[in-house]
Amino acid sequence: MSLASSFERLDRRWIFAITGVLVLLPLLWPLNLPLEPSPPVRAYHAAIAALPPGSRVLVSADFDPASRPELEPMARTTLRQLFEKDCKVVVVVLYQGGARFVDEIVQDVARERRRRDGVDYVNLGYKAGDEAVMVLMGQSIPNTFPRDHRGREVGTLPVMSGVQNYSSFALLVSISTGYPGTKEYVQQVQGRFHIPIIAGVTAVTAPTLYPYLQTGQLLGMLGGMAGAAEYEDLRYERGMASRGMDAQSLAHLFIALCIVLGNLAQWERRRKGTP
Amino acid sequence: MILHPSHDPAVWVAALLTLCIFSFLYRDNPFYRFAEHLFVGVSAGYYIVLNFWTVLVTNLWDPLAGAFDGRHGAPFAARLGDYRGFLLLPALLGLLLFSRFVGRIAWLARWSLAVIIGVYAGLKTTGFAQGDFVAQVHGSIQPLWTGHWGTSLSAWVFTVGLVCSLLFFYFSREHKGALGAASRLGVFFLMISFGAGYGYTVMSRISLLIGRFQFLLYDWLGFR
Amino acid sequence: MKREIPLFVTAAVGLFMILSFFVPHQVVSVPADFLQQCAIIVVAFGIVLGGANLLRVNLEAVARRESGWPYKLVLVAGLIVTVVIGLVEGRDFQATGTRSTWIYDQVYSSMTAAMFALLAFYIASAAFRAFRIRTVEAALLAVAAFLVMMGRVPLGGVLTAGLPAPFRVESVAQWIMDVPQNAANRAILIGAALGVMATGLRVILGIERSYLSGED
Numbered sequence: 001m002s003l004a005s006s007f008e009r010l011d012r013r014w015i016f017a018i019t020g021v022l023v024l025l026p027l028l029w030p031l032n033l034p035l036e037p038s039p040p041v042r043a044y045h046a047a048i049a050a051l052p053p054g055s056r057v058l059v060s061a062d063f064d065p066a067s068r069p070e071l072e073p074m075a076r077t078t079l080r081q082l083f084e085k086d087c088k089v090v091v092v093v094l095y096q097g098g099a100r101f102v103d104e105i106v107q108d109v110a111r112e113r114r115r116r117d118g119v120d121y122v123n124l125g126y127k128a129g130d131e132a133v134m135v136l137m138g139q140s141i142p143n144t145f146p147r148d149h150r151g152r153e154v155g156t157l158p159v160m161s162g163v164q165n166y167s168s169f170a171l172l173v174s175i176s177t178g179y180p181g182t183k184e185y186v187q188q189v190q191g192r193f194h195i196p197i198i199a200g201v202t203a204v205t206a207p208t209l210y211p212y213l214q215t216g217q218l219l220g221m222l223g224g225m226a227g228a229a230e231y232e233d234l235r236y237e238r239g240m241a242s243r244g245m246d247a248q249s250l251a252h253l254f255i256a257l258c259i260v261l262g263n264l265a266q267w268e269r270r271r272k273g274t275p
Numbered sequence: 276m277i278l279h280p281s282h283d284p285a286v287w288v289a290a291l292l293t294l295c296i297f298s299f300l301y302r303d304n305p306f307y308r309f310a311e312h313l314f315v316g317v318s319a320g321y322y323i324v325l326n327f328w329t330v331l332v333t334n335l336w337d338p339l340a341g342a343f344d345g346r347h348g349a350p351f352a353a354r355l356g357d358y359r360g361f362l363l364l365p366a367l368l369g370l371l372l373f374s375r376f377v378g379r380i381a382w383l384a385r386w387s388l389a390v391i392i393g394v395y396a397g398l399k400t401t402g403f404a405q406g407d408f409v410a411q412v413h414g415s416i417q418p419l420w421t422g423h424w425g426t427s428l429s430a431w432v433f434t435v436g437l438v439c440s441l442l443f444f445y446f447s448r449e450h451k452g453a454l455g456a457a458s459r460l461g462v463f464f465l466m467i468s469f470g471a472g473y474g475y476t477v478m479s480r481i482s483l484l485i486g487r488f489q490f491l492l493y494d495w496l497g498f499r
Numbered sequence: 500m501k502r503e504i505p506l507f508v509t510a511a512v513g514l515f516m517i518l519s520f521f522v523p524h525q526v527v528s529v530p531a532d533f534l535q536q537c538a539i540i541v542v543a544f545g546i547v548l549g550g551a552n553l554l555r556v557n558l559e560a561v562a563r564r565e566s567g568w569p570y571k572l573v574l575v576a577g578l579i580v581t582v583v584i585g586l587v588e589g590r591d592f593q594a595t596g597t598r599s600t601w602i603y604d605q606v607y608s609s610m611t612a613a614m615f616a617l618l619a620f621y622i623a624s625a626a627f628r629a630f631r632i633r634t635v636e637a638a639l640l641a642v643a644a645f646l647v648m649m650g651r652v653p654l655g656g657v658l659t660a661g662l663p664a665p666f667r668v669e670s671v672a673q674w675i676m677d678v679p680q681n682a683a684n685r686a687i688l689i690g691a692a693l694g695v696m697a698t699g700l701r702v703i704l705g706i707e708r709s710y711l712s713g714e715d
Contacts, residue, residue, distance in 0.1 A: 012624040016300045019623040023484055027492055028276065033653035038673055065608035066615045069486025070479065096322055096546075097611070099329070100593045100603045125593075128330050128546065129539030131398045136539070139532050143356025147333055151590045187406030188398065192520070203479035207472045210676055211685040215414030217406065224475060225482035226651045244485040249654030251481040251619070256645050258627035263641075266631055285601060289609035296613035300620055312570040314610040315553075316577025321607055323550040323578075324585030324592060324599065330543035332590070334536065355529050358536065365537035369544030376555075382501045385711050387541050389505035390512055392702060392710050394538040397516025400699030405520075407692035411685055425665075429678045436682030444690045461686070466636045468683035470643025471675055477622055477648055484619035487612055 008265055015258065022254050026246035033246055037230040040213055044220030044227075045234045047171065047198045048081050055170040056088040056163070058195075060185065061105070063177035064097035067202050073228040073241035074200035075105050075175050081235060082173075083113040088159050089121040090169070092145065094133055094180045099126035103149050118148075118157040125149030130180040134188045138165050166193040175200040182209060186217045200227065279497030290495040293487060331369075338362055436464040506705040513703030554578055577606075643680075647672045 037045075051057070059078070063071045082089050091106050093099050106123050115121050124145040127133045136144040141163055142154050154160045162168060172195045174182040182199040186209075190197050196219050201209060203224025212218040222231050225248060228241035281287065295310035342350045342359030351360040368390055374383040415437055421427050442454060443461035450458040492498045512534055519531035557571045565571070585592045585599045592599040632638050649655035650672020659667040701707040 010627075012628065013301065015624045015627055016620040019484075019620055023481065023488055023619070024492075027485070027488055028498065033657055035653050036656055036669055038669070064611060066483070066611040068608075068612055069482045069489070096325065097318070097607070099325060100600060101608060103593065126325060126329050127334075127539070128326050128543045129535070130395075130542075131402065132394060132535040132538045132542075135398060136532060136535050139528065140356045143532075146337070149593065183406075184402070187402030191405040191410060203475040203482065204472075207468065207475050207676065207680060208684055208688075210681045211411055211414070211688055212406075214677070214681055214685075215410055217410055217414075224478050224651075225485070226478060240486075240489060244482065244489065245653055247485050247488075248478065248481055249652040251484075251623075252477065252648045252652050253654060255477055255481075255623055255626045256648055258623060259630045259641060259645070262627045262630060263632050285605045289605045292606065292610050293613040296610060296617065299617065308567070308570050309573055310610060312574040313577045313606065314614065316574035316579075317581050317602060317606050318611075319550045319553050320578040320581025320585065321599075321603060323547050323582050326543040326546045327586070328590050328592060330540060331547070334543075335540050353529060353533075355525065355532055358533055361533065362536070362540070365540040368537065369541050372541065372544050372548050373551075375548070376552075385501070385505040386508060387544075388710055389508035390534070391538050391541055391545075393509040393512025394516055394534055396509070396699045396702045397513040397519075400513075400696050400703070401517055401520040403692040403695040403699075407688045408696070411689050411692070415685060429674070433678050433682045436679050437686055440683045440686030441689065444686065461683075462636060463639055464679050464683040465686075466639040467643040467675065468680040468687075470640035470645075471647045471680040473640065473644040474647030474651065474672075477626075477644075478651055480615075480618040480622045483612065483616045487616040490609070490612070 008269070019251065019254065022250040023247045026250055027243070030243065031246040031249070033249060035230055035233040035242065035245065037234050038227075040221040040223065041227050041230040041234065042220075043213075044198050044200070044222055045081070045231060047196065047219045048078070048085065048173075051085055051087060051170055053086045054088070055085070056090065056168060057082055057171045057173060058166070058169040059089055059091045059173045059175065061091055061093055061102040061175050062095035062098065062181045063102070063175060063202075064095055065101050066097075067177040068101070069240065069244060070202050070225045070228060071175055071177060071200060072105060073225070073232060073239045074222050075102070076109055077228070077231050077235055077237060077239065078173055078175065078200065079106065079109040080113065080237075083109065083115055083120070089115075090141075090159065090163065091121065091123040092137070093123075093126040094130065095177060096126070096128065099149065117150075118152070119159055122154070122157055122159045123149040124154065131184050131188050134180070134184060135192075138189060138193045140165055141168075166195040169195060171195070172197045173200070174198070176205070177202050178205060181205070182218070183212075186212050190217050203227075276498060281495055281497060286495055290491060293491065335362055335366055335369075339366065435460070440464050502708070502711055505711055506708065510703055510705055513699070517703075550578065550582075643675055647675060650675075 061075055079089065091102065093102050103123050106121065110117065110121055125148060127145060129136070133144060142160065145154060148154055148157065166172065166189065172185065172189065174185045174197060176182045176199070182201055182205070185197055189195060197217070198220040199209065199218050200222040203226070206221065206223030206227070209218060209221060213221055222228055225241050225244055229245045232239045232242045292310050295306040298304055299307040338359055339362050349359070352358060353361065368387040371383045372387045374380045415434070417430055419427065419430050419434065421430060439457045439461035441461070443458045443465065448454060515527070516531060516534065519527050554575060557575050560571045561568045561575060581599070581602055584602065588597050588599050591597065594600065630641070632641050646668060649658070650668045655668040664670060698707065702710070
């Protein structure tokens with residue numbers, strides 16, 4: 001049996017098994033390959049670094065556990081950098097299924113940085129409505145979110161004192177998995193209300209947002225686990241994203257090899273003239 | 276390397292459900308189907324509860340209850356964010372959606388859909404016009420000579436690529452001659468972008484697997 | 500009237516929303532804000548409706564003992580238990596320590612992640628069995644995919660560390676993302692924007708009526 005026909009007959013479960021092993025091994029025995037932050041990641045980091053201390057920042061965390069490996073590290077590192085700058089952070093969630101998960105992350109980082117709920121930060125929780133909510137926030141955030149995630153009236157919270165709409169914030173950080181997310185913020189909010197936006201998105205979405213980076217509609221962007229890992233590297237942290245990049249490396253190499261081997265098998269078959 | 280399996284039953288539940296899902300890789304089986312159906316039911320239930328408490332109660336019931344209990348003055352208001360009794364309208368429209376269950380009056384649900392469609396059609400039209408059309412065309416007008424050969428070449432490649440890709444989507448004339456050549460060049464640029472998108476998609480999917488393995492190894496089995 | 504009134508409502512609401520983009524005066528902004536609040540509330544009702552419909556369909560399947568009915572019973576049980584617990588626990592159903600939180604963390608969260616993690620295996624399998632380079636275009640796609648895949652991971656940088664900086668795979672991948680990929684994606688964005696604007700106007704003006712599905 002030729003190599004070509006061997007490959008063609010290979011049970012796909014062998015490919016599953018090899019993929020699983022190549023992802024598993026570096027998690028057990030890390031290779032610690034060096035990371036080089038890319039320009040969009042540096043720009044994301046720089047946008048937060050340029051904020052005056054004590055600035056008020058709106059973080060829209062629109063993701064659920066399905067995108068946890070890519071976006072949770074971004075969210076944690078972003079919150080750490082914001083808290084280090086003594087920023088007042090207001091978190092909103094527009095993605096169904098993410099409310100509880102996002103709150104866990106916010107509370108965890110806030111505890112780590114000794115920030116006070118309601119004073120230094122607040123999680124306003126989830127609101128259905130997608131773009132309609134985004135535009136409504138441009139009129140009044142307290143009216144759109146009359147209560148926070150814990151059910152407290154937002155008017156009673158010191159961190160929300162003086163907050164009206166997007167003009168009350170120095171920066172909008174959109175960490176999103178899809179719809180609604182960064183694209184909708186650029187379309188509905190950036191042009192209308194002129195708030196600077198930076199974004200952390202899944203790798204699937206990242207290529208489609210590059211045009212917004214080039215026009216300046218987005219000031220910086222983290223794309224996928226690689227972006228999250230590069231951001232951690234800029235912050236001298238070694239979080240979950242950094243630890244996953246070794247596995248990512250081997251898996252990418254394997255998939256590139258799969259493409260080559262699959263095509264080699266095809267070419268051999270065509271060269272021999274077998275159907 | 277030491278193994279410290281978790282003693283938390285909750286972690287074991289999560290791990291076993293994860294393994295039930297992964298069992299599909301071998302073949303379809305009752306464990307996978309059980310987990311799949313449980314997932315669908317729990318997801319739907321969670322979304323119902325979430326929308327009930329965060330929207331229906333907070334944005335509808337609370338203001339309506341406050342409007343008619345006499346605590347806040349007039350039962351109706353028309354100020355930004357303060358509509359009180361006028362919220363009976365969206366309440367009625369929301370309830371009309373359920374008319375779909377009754378064949379004879381199912382057409383009433385169209386009134387609710389009409390409001391939703393109208394709002395989002397309006398929002399999308401202006402959003403795409405501003406964010407994706409005007410801003411993108413504006414951003415495309417860039418100098419072709421930047422003072423540096425490398426970036427100037429990139430600017431030329433970008434501009435040629437953009438124009439040719441746009442020409443590919445012009446179907447009002449047959450793609451022959453100059454238009455055909457430009458369109459074919461546009462296809463090459465589109466293929467490069469699809470390839471880049473494929474690369475990023477691979478990264479995204481592998482990341483999801485890494486995340487699950489990290490949970491199984493570190494949280495469940497406690498590998499150090 | 501069963502179709503005309505909804506068409507009129509869509510047109511009026513849609514045109515008003517477009518107007519609100521240009522006119523900030525409260526004569527326009529307050530009704531526009533109200534309409535968006537209406538949409539948010541109606542969407543929430545719609546989500547509850549979707550859940551109720553799912554329950555109805557699966558209960559009927561269980562009652563008729565259709566193929567796979569035990570699994571549908573699991574679905575129904577999961578839905579009902581989650582809803583009942585969430586309603587009983589009140590506004591604080593998402594607080595730490597509640598049963599709703601337990602269901603979310605251990606059942607919903609873990610299975611959502613696992614479902615999506617399956618895709619990694621299938622993308623590897625598809626790369627081997629289905630990714631065939633038969634044309635110049637496919638070759639371009641494959642080369643771009645390879646360069647971007649290797650350029651975005653540290654291993655690519657290690658393998659090409661000996662090359663001059665502009666020729667290392669991470670630099671090449673970044674150039675691909677910034678220039679040709681950007682150009683093509685912008686063309687797609689502009690084309691899609693024109694399409695969405697046209698479709699939006701068609702819906703608002705009543706030319707596109709597919710959302711009014713069903714008999715009169």
